Amino acid sequence: MDEDRRTYDYFDKYTFLCEMYDSEVDDIKELVLNFFPFDNSVQIIDVEKGKAMIRRVQIKGVDKRNLHIGNMVNIFSKLLLLKDCAPLTRKTLFNNVKSTFAMIKPISPALHGKVLTFIMKKGFRILQMKNAKLGLDLARNMYRHLSGVKEMPIIIDYITSGEVIGLELEAEDAINKWRACLGATDPKYAAPGTLRKLLGEDMLRNVAHGSETEETVKEMLHNFFGYENGIPILPYRATLKDCTCCIIKPHVLLDGNVGSIVEHIATSKNLYISAQGMFTFDINDAREFYEIYSGVVPEYEAMCIELTEGRFIAMELKSKDPNVNVVCEFRKLCGPRDPDLGRQLYPESIRALYGKTTVQNAVHCTDLPEDGELEVEYFFKLIALK
Missing domain, CATH: 3.30.70.141 (Nucleoside diphosphate kinase-like domain)
Incomplete structure (x- = not known):
């Protein structure tokens, strides 16, 4: 980076127009998000009140990589939808x-x-x-x-x-x-x-x-x-039979590890990818999909928020061997929900290699053998049909 660019980043900010659903008043708030690239800090302005809702602070997980129109960003467990940006921001970040x-x-x-x-x-x-x-x-x-x-x-x-x-x-x-x-x-x-x-x-x-x-x-x-x-127009290839569901989570796309996970699955002994598509969720979609974990897994709400923070890839996986239980086979390939535990016990598992935390653990896999087809249907029979 040259000196002019460093000077520009030091003084400049990127400005986005956002929407946030306020459940307390059942209304949509219009907010302005200012992102300061010099130190990756964020400021939130309440448009209606004309004052700072959140003063300038660094927030883990918010950086230039996920500041794109249409993305959700997580600000202290509040989800902001990036609707538009200022002309100078558009020229700087999205020129051509x-x-x-x-x-x-x-x-x-x-x-x-x-x-x-x-x-x-x-x-x-x-x-x-x-x-x-x-x-x-x-x-x-x-x-x-x-x-x-x-x-x-x-x-x-x-x-x-x-x-x-x-x-x-x-x-x-x-x-x-x-x-x-x-x-x-x-x-x-x-x-x-x-x-x-x-x-x-x-x-x-x-x-x-x-x-x-x-x-x-x-x-x-x-x-x-x-x-x-x-x-x-071009049908998805999901069979919706004898299958399990895989979700490659949004943070994996930001980290650039999608290809590695696809290769990990494709070169496994018994599994193959039969259908795949890219989707986005709002918070209600995520809560519905993860409903089985509500009140059971402490990270439930954080898991839901993680799935709304960008595009993700949903897949139908099948087994090359009809005698293999595909749900159990993929769970073994993924490893424990906690990547740190996986790195100790199953260091070559997907979550051990590409997961960060129990929430950002690279992939979702179906837990129960009887739920494999149901989870695949959720994406390729319900969400995929507009």
Whole structure:
């Protein structure tokens, strides 16, 4: 960071317009959140009263990484929804920040985690994520720019031959940045360090796709993640049978460990990811989902708040062996709820490796064998349908 940037950060603040539900008066309060990047401190202003509701203070877990429009931030157990920001804040934090559409092609599931890790290390935010099977019409439309090319039928056959993962990625100049990260179509000629150079096999099996224009980005995001009459255009792949639920929690996305956890699951002996999607919760959704823990687990309210603090990934997991109880198998892979205990007893478990606390413990897993299908249905049969 140069001297000018240090000076700017020292004196400047980022300003967000927020909403907070006040249960005492059953009303929505309009607040202003000022974030001071020099020391990661926060100030909250009550708009109606025109005075500080919370004087400038450092709050654990609040930093530039989670200050995005639409995110929830936890201020002393009060949830603030970031609705908008000041023009200077927008120019500073979100200058030329846009979305692009990316797609992981039909490659080995063992490589999915490596691709996701690559994406996050390159500074992209994942806004949407979904596995799917492309039909012929969507595949032909996606590659219509190759119409007339003799290899077109081979490309379509390949892209529809197996599971793909669609992603909405956000970054500064996202379209060009992602295509640069991909590298040349032929991995043989791709620049060192690009995704296709690292993992690509040939021009057909070159790992991933990236849209070329804003128009095609908009079109593909709609085709992949859009809805018609409240039904997803491209269906989720959940079977809702003989399965268990996994939630990769919001703090994992901020920490950049999504790919590592996906790889951990994909390379396990008995488990595989059959469906996945990215969701957000408000506090009522979280309380409903975690209702079984109310009055039982002391961290219940904190668990609910954690699940509202950003996007999370919900998954349906199944077993490769029909004789294996998938709920119990995944619980073993996750390890104890307390990551510190896990690090002592099961150091290679997911929570031991990527968890921080009993609340921020990387993943949720279904506890009771009879609840696996119910929890998966909650996301892919209820929440996924608008």
